[in-house]
Amino acid sequence: MTSLLPLVRNETMKVWRKKRFLVIVVILAVLIPIFTYAQWKAADTFRAQSGTDDWRIRAETQINDYNNRLGSARIPEEWKQTLRVEVQRLQFHLDHGIDPNAPSGVTFTRQFAENAIGLFLPLMVMVIAADLVSSEHAQGTIKLLLTRPVKRWKVLASKYAALVVYVTLTVLATALLSYLISGAAFGYTGWRVPVLTGFSVTAGGIDTTNAHTVEQWLYVLMVLGLVWFSCMVVAALSLMVSVLVRSTAAGMGIMLALLIAGSILASMASNWEQAKYFFMVNLNTATYLAGQMPPVPGMTLQFSLTVLTVTALVSAIISFGVFTRRDVLN
Numbered sequence: 629m630t631s632l633l634p635l636v637r638n639e640t641m642k643v644w645r646k647k648r649f650l651v652i653v654v655i656l657a658v659l660i661p662i663f664t665y666a667q668w669k670a671a672d673t674f675r676a677q678s679g680t681d682d683w684r685i686r687a688e689t690q691i692n693d694y695n696n697r698l699g700s701a702r703i704p705e706e707w708k709q710t711l712r713v714e715v716q717r718l719q720f721h722l723d724h725g726i727d728p729n730a731p732s733g734v735t736f737t738r739q740f741a742e743n744a745i746g747l748f749l750p751l752m753v754m755v756i757a758a759d760l761v762s763s764e765h766a767q768g769t770i771k772l773l774l775t776r777p778v779k780r781w782k783v784l785a786s787k788y789a790a791l792v793v794y795v796t797l798t799v800l801a802t803a804l805l806s807y808l809i810s811g812a813a814f815g816y817t818g819w820r821v822p823v824l825t826g827f828s829v830t831a832g833g834i835d836t837t838n839a840h841t842v843e844q845w846l847y848v849l850m851v852l853g854l855v856w857f858s859c860m861v862v863a864a865l866s867l868m869v870s871v872l873v874r875s876t877a878a879g880m881g882i883m884l885a886l887l888i889a890g891s892i893l894a895s896m897a898s899n900w901e902q903a904k905y906f907f908m909v910n911l912n913t914a915t916y917l918a919g920q921m922p923p924v925p926g927m928t929l930q931f932s933l934t935v936l937t938v939t940a941l942v943s944a945i946i947s948f949g950v951f952t953r954r955d956v957l958n
Contacts, residue, residue, distance in 0.1 A: 635778065635786035640793055643756060649794055652752045656805050663740060664810045671731060683727040687718050694718075710921040716834040717919050721824060726841065728918075732818030733811025738848050740806045745855045746912040747891045749802065750862040754883045756794050757866035759876040760787045761951070780952040784871075788944075791863045799856045803848075823847040827919025828928070834919055847917070854913040861907060861936045861943075862887070868943040871951050894923040904931070907939040 643649065675681055694711045697703055703711075721728050729735060741749075761784075764770040807816070822841040827834050842850075866883050873879045890908020903909050904924040910932035915922065922928075 632782055632786060632789070635782060636789040636793075639760075639786045639790035643760075643790055643794055648756050649797065652755065652798055653801050653805075655752070656802055657809075660740070660805050660809045664736065664813050667731075667736060667739075667810075668813050683729065684722060687722050687728075691715050691718050691722075709925070713829055713834055713919070713921045716836075717827065720827075720834070720836055720839065724824065724841075726822055726824055728824070730818060730821050731814045732821070733807045733814050733816050734818035734821070734844050734848060736810035736814060737803055737806040738823075738844065738851055740810075741802065741848075741851050741855050742914040742918065744802065745851075745858050745914050746894065747887055749798065749855060749859055750887050750911060751884070752798055753795055753859045753863050754866045754880065754887065756798075757791055757863045758870055758880045758883055760791070760867055761870040762874050762876045762879050763870075781948055784948055784951045787867065788864075791867060792860070795856065795859045795863050799852055799859060802855075803852055819843070819845040825850075825917050825919075829919065829921055829925075839919075850917060851914045854917075857933070858911045858913055858936065861940045862911070864940040864943040864947075865907070868947045871947045900924070901926070905935060907936060910935045 674686060694715045698708055698711055698715075718728070729739070761770075821844045823844050824839055824841055825847060826838040826840045827836060828838065829835070862883075865886075866879070869879045869882050870876075873882065886908060890906060890911065893903055893906065894909045894912065901924060904927050909923050910927070912923075913929060913932050913936075916929035916932070922932075
């Protein structure tokens with residue numbers, strides 16, 4: 629029997645030779661300094677306007693601004709619900725004396741991962757995964773690959789294993805570059821800073837019954853774990869599309885449309901309850917840790933993880949079912 633390890637090594641080298649992972653690293657290395665400068669500039673502007681670095685003043689200013697918006701009749705009710713949640717969350721931080729955005733390289737890494745989980749990092753993963761099978765058709769190597777004395781499920785399993793490797797490397801590269809680059813501006817401390825988590829959003833606002841503090845290094849690991857899981861779901865879907873669609877351009881177009889549509893839907897579907905069953909609306913799992921308003925009221929971390937797990941499993945079943953039965957000789 630053919631061992632799976634040589635197949636995984638072969639698939640990993642195929643992806644490496646395409647240099648797409650290196651392109652992702654370059655994109656991160658270019659964009660992260662821009663985001664770092666933007667955050668530094670925002671903090672500098674606040675200092676100039678307020679004349680102080682006190683985070684409490686910043687939080688109180690935000691609370692007052694949100695309360696003023698809540699009094700406007702022109703703001704939709706679903707937006708007001710989000711503002712109420714933010715007011716409660718900021719007030720809870722004030723009451724417990726914990727700065728939710730204490731500037732440091734670790735804080736920037738956490739915030740960048742939280743913001744990138746919904747669209748940016750899934751797009752990076754899609755670039756790697758979308759042509760793993762379709763490129764074999766384009767290059768004419770699919771017949772050679774599937775007529776070898778190797779079970780087809782092993783061939784596809786090796787592609788999944790290569791995806792796990794590169795999704796993990798992408799998440800690690802994001803965290804490492806974020807910390808190294810932003811740390812030059814904000815400092816490399818902040819690992820032991822307390823971070824509040826355990827909030828749950830209800831119809832009446834935030835439930836703080838289970839709210840508690842964890843050290844930021846642990847919170848960052850929790851966020852990165854959720855980022856990795858969401859990216860793996862996108863990778864599994866991209867591989868399924870690559871199996872079903874023989875054109876790499878068409879496969880990338882489909883995944884690009886789904887991810888962007890999901891980003892738009894997540895910001896507009898608060899009144900459409902059925903939208904919560906779309907995988908794209910559930911990608912931003914890190915928001916639950918911070919107690920932010922979910923895209924659709926009633927969504928929880930457990931619900932989103934369940935939807936994403938089912939999506940990944942169905943994608944894998946379809947991928948293996950089609951790949952192991954497809955006729956490539958005619």
